[in-house]
Amino acid sequence: GENVEQHPSTLSVQEGDSAVIKCTYSDSASNYFPWYKQELGKRPQLIIDIRSNVGEKKDQRIAVTLNKTAKHFSLHITETQPEDSAVYFCAATPGGYQKVTFGIGTKLQVIP
Amino acid sequence: DADVTQTPRNRITKTGKRIMLECSQTKGHDRMYWYRQDPGLGLRLIYYSFDVKDINKGEISDGYSVSRQAQAKFSLSLESAIPNQTALYFCATSDLGTGKETQYFGPGTRLLVL
Numbered sequence: 431g432e433n434v435e436q437h438p439s440t441l442s443v444q445e446g447d448s449a450v451i452k453c454t455y456s457d458s459a460s461n462y463f464p465w466y467k468q469e470l471g472k473r474p475q476l477i478i479d480i481r482s483n484v485g486e487k488k489d490q491r492i493a494v495t496l497n498k499t500a501k502h503f504s505l506h507i508t509e510t511q512p513e514d515s516a517v518y519f520c521a522a523t524p525g526g527y528q529k530v531t532f533g534i535g536t537k538l539q540v541i542p
Numbered sequence: 543d544a545d546v547t548q549t550p551r552n553r554i555t556k557t558g559k560r561i562m563l564e565c566s567q568t569k570g571h572d573r574m575y576w577y578r579q580d581p582g583l584g585l586r587l588i589y590y591s592f593d594v595k596d597i598n599k600g601e602i603s604d605g606y607s608v609s610r611q612a613q614a615k616f617s618l619s620l621e622s623a624i625p626n627q628t629a630l631y632f633c634a635t636s637d638l639g640t641g642k643e644t645q646y647f648g649p650g651t652r653l654l655v656l
Contacts, residue, residue, distance in 0.1 A: 466645070476644050529600065
C-alpha cells in the first residue's frame, strides 16, 4: 500500500518568512495530493490540492509543487502570518476505490 | 463543517466497556471514514466504507468494528475499550462524483479510556 513520509515534524519561522513542508510517497499510481490544515482544537480542512498532471499550483500565499519522478511534493507558504500556525498534513491517493494515506503532520509555529 | 456531525464530542469510559461513536452527514456523500489522531502519529485510518454495502479495514482496525446503517450514518464501536484507545477520533466523508478524494471531517470525538 501507499506510504507517505512528511518532514519536518515541527517548524518555527518568523512572521513574514517562508515555510516549506515536504512529503514523499511510495505508490507510483497515486495521482491526487491534498494538503490539510488543522488549527488547534479544530478539524482538518483542505487548503490546497494538486493532481499528478500538474507540476505546481498556487492560491494566494500558498503553493504546492509535485515531482512525479522523484515521488515528492511540497507545500510552500510565503509571507507567513500568525494565523498560519497550525498542523499541516499532506496526503496521497491513487483515487478510485483506493483510500487516502496521510503523512504524520507538521506543526508550524509562526513567531510574531 | 456543520454537514458532518459526531456524537458524543467527549467521552470518558472505563477499561472493558463497550462504547459507540456515531457519525452523521448531510452532504449526500457515499464514502465515509473513521480516523484516530494521536500526537506524533498523524491521522490513521481505522475503517472506511465506499457505499452502504461496502466496509473495509484500515491500517489499525484491531479492537474496533463499524456499522454503516445508511448512506448518511457510520458508527464506530469499541467492543472492549482499553487505555491505548484513548485518542481523538474523526469521521470524514468524500464524494467520488467530484473526481477528487477531498475528505470532509467532522468535529472529532475526544475519548479517554481509564
